[in-house]
Amino acid sequence: MQRCAVVRSGLTLRSACLSCSGQPTRGQLHLERGQPLYLEGEPAAFVYAVVSGYVREQRSTADGRAQGVRLVGPGEVTGIEALRPSTASSGDSGTYQGSAETLSEAQVCRVPRAELEQELRAHEDSALALIGALVRELELLKDTILWITVMSAEERVLALLQRFAATAPSPSFQLPITRLEMGRLLGLSHSTVSRTLHRLAKQGRLSLEGRTVRLWSLS
Amino acid sequence: MQRCAVVRSGLTLRSACLSCSGQPTRGQLHLERGQPLYLEGEPAAFVYAVVSGYVREQRSTADGRAQGVRLVGPGEVTGIEALRPSTASSGDSGTYQGSAETLSEAQVCRVPRAELEQELRAHEDSALALIGALVRELELLKDTILWITVMSAEERVLALLQRFAATAPSPSFQLPITRLEMGRLLGLSHSTVSRTLHRLAKQGRLSLEGRTVRLWSLS
DNA sequence: CGCTTATTTGATCTTGATCAATGGTAGTGG
DNA sequence: CCACTACCATTGATCAAGATCAAATAAGCG
Numbered sequence: 001m002q003r004c005a006v007v008r009s010g011l012t013l014r015s016a017c018l019s020c021s022g023q024p025t026r027g028q029l030h031l032e033r034g035q036p037l038y039l040e041g042e043p044a045a046f047v048y049a050v051v052s053g054y055v056r057e058q059r060s061t062a063d064g065r066a067q068g069v070r071l072v073g074p075g076e077v078t079g080i081e082a083l084r085p086s087t088a089s090s091g092d093s094g095t096y097q098g099s100a101e102t103l104s105e106a107q108v109c110r111v112p113r114a115e116l117e118q119e120l121r122a123h124e125d126s127a128l129a130l131i132g133a134l135v136r137e138l139e140l141l142k143d144t145i146l147w148i149t150v151m152s153a154e155e156r157v158l159a160l161l162q163r164f165a166a167t168a169p170s171p172s173f174q175l176p177i178t179r180l181e182m183g184r185l186l187g188l189s190h191s192t193v194s195r196t197l198h199r200l201a202k203q204g205r206l207s208l209e210g211r212t213v214r215l216w217s218l219s
Numbered sequence: 220m221q222r223c224a225v226v227r228s229g230l231t232l233r234s235a236c237l238s239c240s241g242q243p244t245r246g247q248l249h250l251e252r253g254q255p256l257y258l259e260g261e262p263a264a265f266v267y268a269v270v271s272g273y274v275r276e277q278r279s280t281a282d283g284r285a286q287g288v289r290l291v292g293p294g295e296v297t298g299i300e301a302l303r304p305s306t307a308s309s310g311d312s313g314t315y316q317g318s319a320e321t322l323s324e325a326q327v328c329r330v331p332r333a334e335l336e337q338e339l340r341a342h343e344d345s346a347l348a349l350i351g352a353l354v355r356e357l358e359l360l361k362d363t364i365l366w367i368t369v370m371s372a373e374e375r376v377l378a379l380l381q382r383f384a385a386t387a388p389s390p391s392f393q394l395p396i397t398r399l400e401m402g403r404l405l406g407l408s409h410s411t412v413s414r415t416l417h418r419l420a421k422q423g424r425l426s427l428e429g430r431t432v433r434l435w436s437l438s
Numbered sequence: 439c440g441c442t443t444a445t446t447t448g449a450t451c452t453t454g455a456t457c458a459a460t461g462g463t464a465g466t467g468g
Numbered sequence: 469c470c471a472c473t474a475c476c477a478t479t480g481a482t483c484a485a486g487a488t489c490a491a492a493t494a495a496g497c498g
Contacts, residue, residue: 059361065369069361084354097358120347127346128339134353135303139316141360142278142288148368149406150284153486178444187368192486194446210445210495372454397476411454413478429462429477 028109037079037100037108044082044096046110050074053106054176056185059098068185069098070141071160073167080134082113103177148187156186157196161206165215172207172214247328256298256319256327263301263315265329269293272325273395275404278317287404288317289360290379292386299353301332322396367406375405376415380425384434391426391433 028051031037037048037055048055050072057078060066072078078100102108120127147159160182165173175182179197180190188196201208206215247270250256256267256274267274269291276297279285291297297319321327339346366378379401384392394401398416399409407415420427425434 057361059365061365061369067365067368069364081354081358084351084358098361117347120350121343124340124343124346127343127350128336130350131339131346131353132303134350134357135300138353138357138360139300139303141357141364142276142317145288145360145364145367146278146280146286148364149286150280179446180444189487190444191446191488194444195486198446398478399476408455409476410456410478414454417478 028107031102031106031108033102033104035102038096040096040099042096044079044094045113046079047077047082047113047116048079049077049109049111051107051109054103055100055106056103056181057098057100058184067187071185072100083116103181153188153192153196154200156188157182157193158200158205160186161213161215172212175211175213247326250321250325250327252321252323254321257315259315259318261315263298263313264332265298266296266301266332266335267298268296268328268330270326270328273322274319274325275322275400276317276319277403286406290382290404291319302335322400372407372411372415373419375407376401376412377419377424379405380432380434391431394430394432
């Protein structure tokens with residue numbers, strides 16, 4: 001059996017996969033676009049590792065306004081709130097505070113919370129590694145707050161493109177998600193995303209043809 | 220010696236203080252307003268627990284635009300990136316990815332990173348508790364992203380006021396920070412904060428007199 | 439081929455930023 | 469005690485970035 005991509009890659013939350021070590025015993029889930037991994041308020045029973053494809057984490061206000069808070073790509077993990085005890089005493093996990101769904105066809109590995117906790121309890125190094133990974137994740141979210149508030153639409157779109165470009169094999173690549181989804185992640189409307197892409201193209205910072213993009217590097 | 224407020228209160232990252240258990244051996248730092256706890260890029264040697272007062276965590280872009288990413292209040296901890304190893308192999312901690320400074324007179328407890336790690340290594344329960352706390356912190360940051368993007372200035376200001384009100388003994392309380400600082404935390408300009416406060420007062424949602432505020436609850 | 443979903447593009451509107459001036463208040467030193 | 473000086477807060481006028489509304493293609497796909 002082939003080792004899974006999450007373990008192979010320099011993954012963000014490696015420890016989440018330690019109980020699997022690349023040899024999934026329960027098999028991975030193969031999901032179509034638009035499938036939910038979990039919903040806000042559900043009991044948080046699983047942690048998900050994305051093997052391929054993209055997943056959007058989002059949360060919403062009481063009155064229904066929603067915002068994507070994180071784009072989860074290959075080698076990354078979502079649903080980590082399963083590790084947060086709902087109360088200090090009970091061993092129960094809490095509920096998911098947001099929802100996650102696939103933005104493209106995706107392969108994900110579903111790790112039961114109990115299994116992960118057992119692993120953490122048994123190996124102190126796993127726990128320390130996970131702490132490191134969580135701290136890293138905190139830093140990334142703080143950066144998200146920074147650029148979502150101070151950066152212009154142009155800069156935000158460019159940053160997202162660079163994220164996709166980073167994992168693309170060739171300098172010219174396909175955008176895996178729609179303008180609308182890009183907007184949801186960036187806090188912009190779909191029309192602004194479209195306009196911004198064309199403006200960037202006109203400035204010569206990228207070439208654009210439908211979903212095919214080529215970044216002409218440098219700032 | 221009196222037990223410290225961080226341990227006494229229902230604190231956010233309790234584990235950070237386990238090596239102290241409320242009996243600070245090295246004494247706490249007493250800081251004036253505007254004192255930095257740490258600066259972006261500095262080697263991350265300490266974790267700080269806020270005992271009283273408020274601290275702003277902020278980060279900035281290469282070209283100098285800055286944004287507050289977190290308000291750290293009594294019972295909370297900042298500088299946790301000290302626990303992130305700079306590389307997987309070396310035991311060195313990395314550098315702070317943002318800076319933190321006091322927004323008011325404050326009492327903080329400075330815990331050396333090594334001490335904390337030792338504690339985590341020795342007691343698996345500490346490590347698991349810290350994981351839980353970090354996950355909780357992640358959730359809070361995701362909420363920050365949500366409301367900074369979808370909420371209006373009015374809602375954001377109100378949310379911050381409610382945060383201050385939560386720890387105030389009486390329904391009428393003093394704002395511990397300036398309009399400018401509120402703006403930095405909320406992603407608004409100081410003038411907008413001022414205008415918004417007065418608009419809220421005019422709507423009867425609060426009474427305002429200088430720094431003294433009283434919230435007229437509900438929605 | 440028809441249907442659904444994406445994308446582009448235009449016109450208008452809102453929110454909050456920015457620039458700027460004024461007034462208030464707390465220290466500080468004479 | 470009083471002037472002087474910072475810093476803070478308020479308020480007005482103007483401006484710009486994106487949102488929103490709307491319509492017209494384009495692109496997949498069964």
